[in-house]
Amino acid sequence: MMKQILEATNLCKSYSNGSVMQHVLRNLNIQIYEGDFTVIMGSSGSGKSTLLYALSGMDKPTLGNIQYRNEDISNYNNDKLAVFRRKHCGFIFQQMYLNDTMSVMDNILVSGLLVTKDRKELKKKAEELLQAVGLNEECYHKFPSQLSGGEAQRVAIVRALINSPEIVFADEPTGALNSQNATNVLDVMTDMNAKGQSIVMVTHDMKTARRANRILYLKDGIIIDELNLGMYIKGDQERHDTLRTFLEKMGW
Numbered sequence: 001m002m003k004q005i006l007e008a009t010n011l012c013k014s015y016s017n018g019s020v021m022q023h024v025l026r027n028l029n030i031q032i033y034e035g036d037f038t039v040i041m042g043s044s045g046s047g048k049s050t051l052l053y054a055l056s057g058m059d060k061p062t063l064g065n066i067q068y069r070n071e072d073i074s075n076y077n078n079d080k081l082a083v084f085r086r087k088h089c090g091f092i093f094q095q096m097y098l099n100d101t102m103s104v105m106d107n108i109l110v111s112g113l114l115v116t117k118d119r120k121e122l123k124k125k126a127e128e129l130l131q132a133v134g135l136n137e138e139c140y141h142k143f144p145s146q147l148s149g150g151e152a153q154r155v156a157i158v159r160a161l162i163n164s165p166e167i168v169f170a171d172e173p174t175g176a177l178n179s180q181n182a183t184n185v186l187d188v189m190t191d192m193n194a195k196g197q198s199i200v201m202v203t204h205d206m207k208t209a210r211r212a213n214r215i216l217y218l219k220d221g222i223i224i225d226e227l228n229l230g231m232y233i234k235g236d237q238e239r240h241d242t243l244r245t246f247l248e249k250m251g252w
């Protein structure tokens with residue numbers, strides 16, 4: 001049986017837009033399992049990013065419970081949430097947020113040094129991860145502006161992995177990349193997942209979504225259905241068709 005890593009119960013998130021309250025998440029329930037590559041889909045504005053930020057402790061829910069293993073993080077203050085994120089989570093965004101004034105290696109080490117002071121060990125791990133995502137030594141001392149979009153996103157993935165997070169959250173990680181770079185980044189993420197990394201990703205894109213083994217569909221602030229796709233197999237047309245049929249049924 002799959003082990004649950006994260007569970008949210010009766011999750012609500014509302015924003016006040018002037019005198020009007022907008023209820024984005026409405027008593028939403030969700031479970032995330034260890035080792036899964038979970039994708040959250042839904043139409044624009046359905047609350048996907050809001051859900052991702054609440055689940056990952058980047059933002060606080062208005063109401064509801066979020067349980068990370070045996071820890072209830074829903075009532076944590078900002079300091080405790082920051083510690084939680086640093087200890088357990090890795091983040092990959094559409095905008096890479098690399099520091100332009102630092103080399104590739106320093107961008108990664110700065111994240112690692114928040115957790116350990118063993119610089120030598122960190123550097124070794126960073127080198128291993130950079131190699132694993134297909135970036136060679138030539139890249140280590142480059143600055144972000146000297147990288148292609150795909151290379152920069154792979155650096156961001158290494159930075160997300162440097163502290164061995166139990167779970168990686170990704171918000172449209174390929175949204176700003178051309179098709180080839182997007183495929184490279186997705187290959188890295190698929191490989192990470194095949195090695196056991198739990199991933200929760202938000203995307204609009206079917207090509208990206210079909211890498212996941214579990215697709216959740218968000219509508220009007222709740223998860224209305226899910227699809228189990230099994231582990232990704234390259235070139236599997238049936239998988240693509242199954243996902244398309246599911247999304248059509250959802251009214252996507």
Ligand SMILES: Nc1ncnc2c1ncn2[C@@H]1O[C@H](COP(=O)(O)OP(=O)(O)OP(=O)(O)O)[C@@H](O)[C@H]1O
Pocket residue numbers: 015016017022024042043044045046047048049050051204
């Ligand atoms: N900080 C905020 N303040 C007020 N409203 C917000 C805030 N963040 C999000 N919203 C609103 O909540 C709704 C859901 O936003 P969210 O970004 O979660 O949707 P999404 O499904 O990720 O959309 P998209 O696919 O277009 O990125 C939107 O109507 C948005 O305007």
